[in-house]
Each structure stands twice: as C-alpha cells, then as structure tokens.
Amino acid sequence: MKRIPLLLCALLAAGAALGQTARTVLGPYLQEVTSDGFTVVWTTDRDAVAWVEVAPDDSTHFYAAPRPRHYDSHLGRHRISRLHRVRVEGLRPGQRCRYRIVQQAALDDRGKTRLGEVSGMDVYRRNPYPAATLDPSRPQTDFWVVNDIHGRDSLLRLLLGDAARERPDFICLNGDMTSSMESEEQLARGYLTTLSRLLSPAGIPLFFVRGNHEARGSFADRFCDYFPSPTGLPYYTFRQGPVFFVVLDGGEDKPDEDLAYGGLAAYDAYRQQQAEWLRGVIRSDAFRTAPYRIVLMHMLPADGRSWHGEQQIGRLFVPLLNGANIDLMLSGHYHRYGLYEPGTRGTDFPVLVNSNSDRLCVSAAADGIRVRVIDPAGKALHEHLFAPRKAAR
Ligand SMILES: [Fe+2]
Known part of the structure; x- marks a missing residue:
C-alpha cells in the first residue's frame, strides 16, 4: 500500500522538474x-x-x-x-x-x-x-544559393546534403522558402529545422533574401525577428572575401491595391525608402572599393511583360545600380533557369535566375565569378564565368 503514494510522489517530482x-x-x-x-x-x-x-x-x-x-x-x-x-x-x-x-x-x-x-x-x-566571422581580406569566397523552395523540405535536403562536407562560406536563401509565413512551426517544418541540422554543426550561416511569398501570411511581420540583419531590415549589405553583397527586398509582385493583399500592402513606399538607402550604399567606400559587387534579390528588373513589382524595381533600383560596376545579380521567382545578358532587362550587368529545384554554387576569386547550376542529383546543368568587370574595362 505504501508503494503507491511513493511512486506517485516520484512521478509528480519528475513532472515538476520536467515542467521547469x-x-x-x-x-x-x-x-x-x-x-x-x-x-x-x-x-x-x-x-x-x-x-x-x-x-x-x-x-x-x-x-x-x-x-x-x-x-x-x-x-x-x-x-x-x-x-x-x-x-x-x-x-x-x-x-x-x-x-x-x-x-x-x-x-x-x-x-x-x-x-x-x-x-x-x-x-x-x-x-x-x-x-x-566574415573576412574581407580573403582572396576568394564560395557560397551556395537556393530559392523558391516553397516548403519542399525533402528537396532542400537533397540540395544541401553535401554542404557540411564541401563547406561553402554561407548559404543564401534567395526568397520564397515557404508560400506564406503562418507560424514558427510551419517555417520549421518547411525548411528551418533541416537547415539547422545540416548547417549548424558545420558552422555555415544563412543570409536570407526576402521573397514576395515571405511578405504573405499572418506571421509575415515576424520576418526580422527570426532573420535578424545588420540593418534590422530585410535589406542590408555584407562583405566576404573579394565580394561586396547588396541584399535587396523587391517586395510584392502585384500592385499594392490588388485584392490578394487585403488592403495591407504598402510596397511602393517601401521600395522608395529602400532606394534612398541604396543610393547611400552605392556612394560608400566599402561598396566602391570592393573587387566585386553582387546584388542578391528575389525578383528581378522588369521586361515588357513584367508585373508591377518588377516594373518598380526597374524604375527605382536599376538607375542606381547601372553605372555602379555591379558584376552580377542573382535572382529567383520565375521557377526556371535563365541568364539575362546586360541590356535585356535594362541593366548594364547580367542577371542570373536560379530555378526552383537547383542550387547555385558560386565562387568568386581573382579570375572572376564562377557560377555552377547543380541539380538535386549533383549534376552540373550550366556553368558560367563572369570575368572581373573592372579589369575588362
Ligand atoms: Fe517569388
């Protein structure tokens, strides 16, 4: 008879400890x-x-x-x-x-x-x-880019399964990692738990480029809580090795007034504010003196058929970036690979768009910026070498 209360006490004690x-x-x-x-x-x-x-x-x-x-x-x-x-x-x-x-x-x-x-x-x-920490004095940087995963965690495991062995300096998440932001649990299930398990034991950090789908959902306002940046905003800069990186947030793709946004969108003003910040970045010594400049942005500048968001990017960001010796822009959003040569999108620099099922392996060194497009099986689909722009002039 005495054993039952003792067992009960032990269970309660364990529960209390567990609760603390x-x-x-x-x-x-x-x-x-x-x-x-x-x-x-x-x-x-x-x-x-x-x-x-x-x-x-x-x-x-x-x-x-x-x-x-x-x-x-x-x-x-x-x-x-x-x-x-x-x-x-x-x-x-x-x-x-x-x-x-x-x-x-x-x-x-x-x-x-x-x-x-x-x-x-x-x-x-x-x-x-x-x-x-980052090291601007290193002669080379290697990094990988994935985008438009839309919560396909199993695909991410294939794309980044070799990261701990190959040790890129960082992984760039170039937007639309889920189709909307609804809860911490949804982000964890969609990609974040996998990223933590694959990358953190190897010390590989994340640099997040906010996509238009990160701007959607009841959890969207928490973006900067989970992905802090040096500016406290989704647009920021960083330097690793010979590359000065400019991370831009293209906002939403449709007009602010569109029914899809339920009266909550204010992206025109947001992009305008961001353009003023970008103007200051381009004037800075850190930007101008770097051997290379790469822009990371989920959406890309407009062509004749583009929606409103891309048109705004073309109107506000491109005039600032043109003439600023940008070597390359890396984008996503279209869910298919594309290389847009200078001139085809109003830019004086190339824009490379990664698909929604491959990863970019980028290496910037003295001979240029080498980009390989790798599919989930590890096969190289495309390879490009962008020669040093300043040296070419
Ligand atoms: Fe997108």
Missing part, C-alpha cells in the same frame, strides 16, 4: 554574420532566459575553463522569451570559435519571475558548434 525545463524546439542557426560577430537564433518550448557560451577555436575541451556568456538582453534585462537571438561580437575578421546554447526556464511564481532548470547543448558527448 525549457527544451530547444528550433535551431540553433547562424544569422547576421559580420566581420566582428554573429547572432545565434533558436527557440524553446516555453519562456526562458538564454545565453551562448563561447570558447576559442583551439584544442581545449569546452569544460577546460569557464566560457564567457553572451546573453539575449534588452533594456538592461535578460530577455524572457521563447525566441532567442544572442549577439556575439567584439571578434576579429575571420575569427573562428566554438559555442553552445544554454537556456533557463522562466517561471511565473505568483506574479514574480523565478528561473527554473538550466539546460543546453551537450558538449560532453558531442562537439560544440563552430562559428566564424
């Missing part, structure tokens, strides 16, 4: 990588305080010394949230390190916050994850 632990649901994945830092993003199944512990990239065990903690803090307090974005900065260009994520459940105890159990990545049986 925040478990990782999504991630971690690397965002907002710059030459002096990076941001680690992940989510937990309940509110928690979270931090990242960082160790140097050396032969010491993670447990060899106390590792500095970097918290997700806001207004002087450690943030309590299910979504965790921890910025690690103050690093050198090209600096490598190792990290683990840690979280502590935040419990509501009659109006006061009490912190529960600490849990995090296992760095005893498994290696901590690597991370590295």
Whole structure:
C-alpha cells in the first residue's frame, strides 16, 4: 500500500522538474554574420532566459575553463522569451570559435519571475558548434544559393546534403522558402529545422533574401525577428572575401491595391525608402572599393511583360545600380533557369535566375565569378564565368 503514494510522489517530482525545463524546439542557426560577430537564433518550448557560451577555436575541451556568456538582453534585462537571438561580437575578421546554447526556464511564481532548470547543448558527448566571422581580406569566397523552395523540405535536403562536407562560406536563401509565413512551426517544418541540422554543426550561416511569398501570411511581420540583419531590415549589405553583397527586398509582385493583399500592402513606399538607402550604399567606400559587387534579390528588373513589382524595381533600383560596376545579380521567382545578358532587362550587368529545384554554387576569386547550376542529383546543368568587370574595362 505504501508503494503507491511513493511512486506517485516520484512521478509528480519528475513532472515538476520536467515542467521547469525549457527544451530547444528550433535551431540553433547562424544569422547576421559580420566581420566582428554573429547572432545565434533558436527557440524553446516555453519562456526562458538564454545565453551562448563561447570558447576559442583551439584544442581545449569546452569544460577546460569557464566560457564567457553572451546573453539575449534588452533594456538592461535578460530577455524572457521563447525566441532567442544572442549577439556575439567584439571578434576579429575571420575569427573562428566554438559555442553552445544554454537556456533557463522562466517561471511565473505568483506574479514574480523565478528561473527554473538550466539546460543546453551537450558538449560532453558531442562537439560544440563552430562559428566564424566574415573576412574581407580573403582572396576568394564560395557560397551556395537556393530559392523558391516553397516548403519542399525533402528537396532542400537533397540540395544541401553535401554542404557540411564541401563547406561553402554561407548559404543564401534567395526568397520564397515557404508560400506564406503562418507560424514558427510551419517555417520549421518547411525548411528551418533541416537547415539547422545540416548547417549548424558545420558552422555555415544563412543570409536570407526576402521573397514576395515571405511578405504573405499572418506571421509575415515576424520576418526580422527570426532573420535578424545588420540593418534590422530585410535589406542590408555584407562583405566576404573579394565580394561586396547588396541584399535587396523587391517586395510584392502585384500592385499594392490588388485584392490578394487585403488592403495591407504598402510596397511602393517601401521600395522608395529602400532606394534612398541604396543610393547611400552605392556612394560608400566599402561598396566602391570592393573587387566585386553582387546584388542578391528575389525578383528581378522588369521586361515588357513584367508585373508591377518588377516594373518598380526597374524604375527605382536599376538607375542606381547601372553605372555602379555591379558584376552580377542573382535572382529567383520565375521557377526556371535563365541568364539575362546586360541590356535585356535594362541593366548594364547580367542577371542570373536560379530555378526552383537547383542550387547555385558560386565562387568568386581573382579570375572572376564562377557560377555552377547543380541539380538535386549533383549534376552540373550550366556553368558560367563572369570575368572581373573592372579589369575588362
Ligand atoms: Fe517569388
């Protein structure tokens, strides 16, 4: 008779302990990588305080010394949230390190916050994850591009299955990764869990280019929460190796007044605002002095049959980009491969459009920008070498 209450007590104790632990649901994945830092993003199944512990990239065990903690803090307090974005900065260009994520459940105890159990990545049986800052002094950069996945997680696994072995510097998600943004669970199921599992153990970061389908759905306003950038906006720049990258957000494809947007669209003004920002970028020394300039944008400049969004891109962005020594624009949106030579889209630079089922493997080095289009079976479908533009003049 006495054994039943004891068993019950043990089960209740285990349940209480379980209830005080925040478990990782999504991630971690690397965002907002710059030459002096990076941001680690992940989510937990309940509110928690979270931090990242960082160790140097050396032969010491993670447990060899106390590792500095970097918290997700806001207004002087450690943030309590299910979504965790921890910025690690103050690093050198090209600096490598190792990290683990840690979280502590935040419990509501009659109006006061009490912190529960600490849990995090296992760095005893498994290696901590690597991370590295960008390095503008490197003579070469290699990166991959996928786009228009529309939640086809199984395709993504085929396209990026070799990433950990081949180690591109980063993966560019060039828009429309799902058909709309509806919830964290939908993003996780559609692509983010797969990206985290394939890329984070190898320290490969993501650079997200917002597509028109990321502008749709009840979760669309959360885009920058899950994909932070150096500007805090979906348009931003970064430099890796010899390339200065300009990430643009083309917005929606139809007119703002279209029935599809339910009165919520304001993309004309958004693109105008972005054009003013782009004008400043093009004047900057960092842009002008880089050996190469690549524009990453989901939609591309208009031709005669284009919808409103592409026409606006042609009117607002192209006059600024022409004459600015752009070497290449990489786009998606059409779900089919295409190479548009200078002049065919009103641009003085080539525009390469990736299909919705292949990946681009891009390598920029002294001899030019080499782009290979690789299908899910690993077969090369197209290959181009864009010669250094400045040298050609
Ligand atoms: Fe699209």
